[in-house]
Amino acid sequence: MFLVLDVSASLAGSVIEKAGGGPDGLCMPLVAETFSVTSASGVQDRNVTSEEAWGCFDDAQLLPPVINPGQSVSGKIVLDIEEPRGRVVYDPEGNGGWSWPYGG
Numbered sequence: 335m336f337l338v339l340d341v342s343a344s345l346a347g348s349v350i351e352k353a354g355g356g357p358d359g360l361c362m363p364l365v366a367e368t369f370s371v372t373s374a375s376g377v378q379d380r381n382v383t384s385e386e387a388w389g390c391f392d393d394a395q396l397l398p399p400v401i402n403p404g405q406s407v408s409g410k411i412v413l414d415i416e417e418p419r420g421r422v423v424y425d426p427e428g429n430g431g432w433s434w435p436y437g438g
Contacts, residue, residue, distance in 0.1 A: 335415060335418065337412070337413040338411075341364070342407070343407055345402065345403050363400055364397045366412070367383055369422060371417060374419045379416065382413040383414060384414040386414065395410050396410055419435075421435055422434055
């Protein structure tokens, strides 16, 4: 089944100063590969991408692949999942990230 995420994201321009450097390398990825799902029983699935999921919407409807400092973006990300309930996790750097419940 497909889980469609309607995402609105902002990255403050001040991250440049806080990171102590120029804007190079300070973008955040917003591709499906940076997401995973955790089932209601606690099993994590990092394999949530597929050609079928990618083709669900036109490119203009999809979230851009990155967000740069000072930018706000919105769009859809489609995940190919097996579990109808659980938590979707955004963790691009593998250090905990953020998670939200899905499926009620």
